[in-house]
Amino acid sequence: MLVETKFLLSNSTNLAVQGESVIAQVWVYLTKQFTFGRITVSVSSLAIGALVLILTIVVSRTGSALLDRRLAKQRHIDPGLRYTIDRLVKYLIVSAGVLLALKQAFAIDLTSIAVLFTALSVGIGFGLQYLAADIASGFILLFERPIRVGDRVTIGEDEGDVQSINLRTTTVFTNNRIAIIVPNSKLVSQRVVNWSYGDPRARISIPISVADDSDVEKVTQVLLEAANGVDLVLVDPAPFVQLLKFGSSSLDFRLLVWTRDPRRHIQIKSDINYRISRLFKEHNIKFPSVKQEVYVRALDYTPYQESEALQEDSTGQAR
Known part of the structure; x- marks a missing residue:
């Protein structure tokens, strides 16, 4: 019995040592750093960054829903303002979460982020200026609020209700329930009729x-x-x-x-x-009808003159 107990203790000790060895090897693999230019990453840092990003999405959605329910109880706040506050808070949470995820995953400092934005600005100058204009116009719509969710608007020949104002585009539903996706820059730079703005009359x-x-x-x-x-x-x-x-x-x-x-x-x-x-x-009131007057001019022309003209013509041809 004593021998069996010692054997079990010995096996348990060996398993514990082997387990510690496996954990150590896994930890070494997870924390092993890989260098790509000026960026150093590891499996663990990428996992932490992904986790931060997932938590950011969950927090932004949950926080947005809680904030929307809280603001809905405030009767003096119109739906358009609630929508604006909700969007701005969501964008703020997502922006902060993305920056934190990049910092955790790639150990990027503020200087590197500034360099990244500089590179993006160069790309914007070459081909993304329309995208940048739409995003900037989206913030203008959210802050100035010339157009709000629920407003009745006319854009060119299209008319409908504003369903949502996103970062780059705005969705308008017509009376036929057709969704029109309008770039935000068009709403800022072009003429838009807002039937719901200002005076309700x-x-x-x-x-x-x-x-x-x-x-x-x-x-x-x-x-x-x-x-x-x-x-x-x-x-x-x-x-x-x-x-x-x-x-x-x-x-x-x-x-x-x-x-x-x-x-x-x-x-x-x-x-x-x-x-x-x-x-x-x-009441026998008539709609206007198009009037056309035709004048016929009578010509003083006799058959004798016509026969003379034919004779002269035949004589001329004979010559």
Whole structure:
């Protein structure tokens, strides 16, 4: 029994020694440094850097969700401002985490990072200037907030609601639920109509032309009646009508109405136009029609003159 106990103790000691030896070899392998130019790395440093990067992603997502829920309870903060704060905090956490991961993985100091950014600036100068402009414009949109998430905007011929403002692009969904990806630099440098910015009211202009022999006062009253019967059209300021000009065969008016829901300006125009068409038929108001006048000029030309011309022509050919 004593011999067996000594044998077991001896085997345990040998296993412990072998385990320590394996751990030591693994540690040596993990901490072995490899040099690439001015950068020195090891397996352990790369693993730590990857771990820091993973933790950064987890912290940024978790922190962003917690911050968003916290800000949602503050009723005085509009959704656009909450979105801006959320994005800036996420970018700050990710930037700090990436720098820390680079430092842990490659032992990069601030001087090396400055050199890296200098090299990137050279690359930007040669071909990445558009990307840099989009990113810079993204920060401008987040800080100045001329366009916010949820705003109704018109960009060129496209109109829709802003779904998200990312670092490089902004996503806009049209009424047909088609996603339009717009570079941020385009939103900063070009003309954009924001129907939700500033005053919640918006004025809608509806041009209309009638026949040139129409009664101006009657047309004005009918247009006002058409506007006052449409939902979402404000009573104050009241709709009003302007006579813009006298066309060649028409009288050109403009109906101006106000609404607190500019997102639906297309539908409001459609509803008013339907009412205008119906009321014009009821009051016998005609739309202009194109008039063309054709003048026929009579020529003093006799058959005798025609026969003489033919004879002269045949005589000339005979000669």
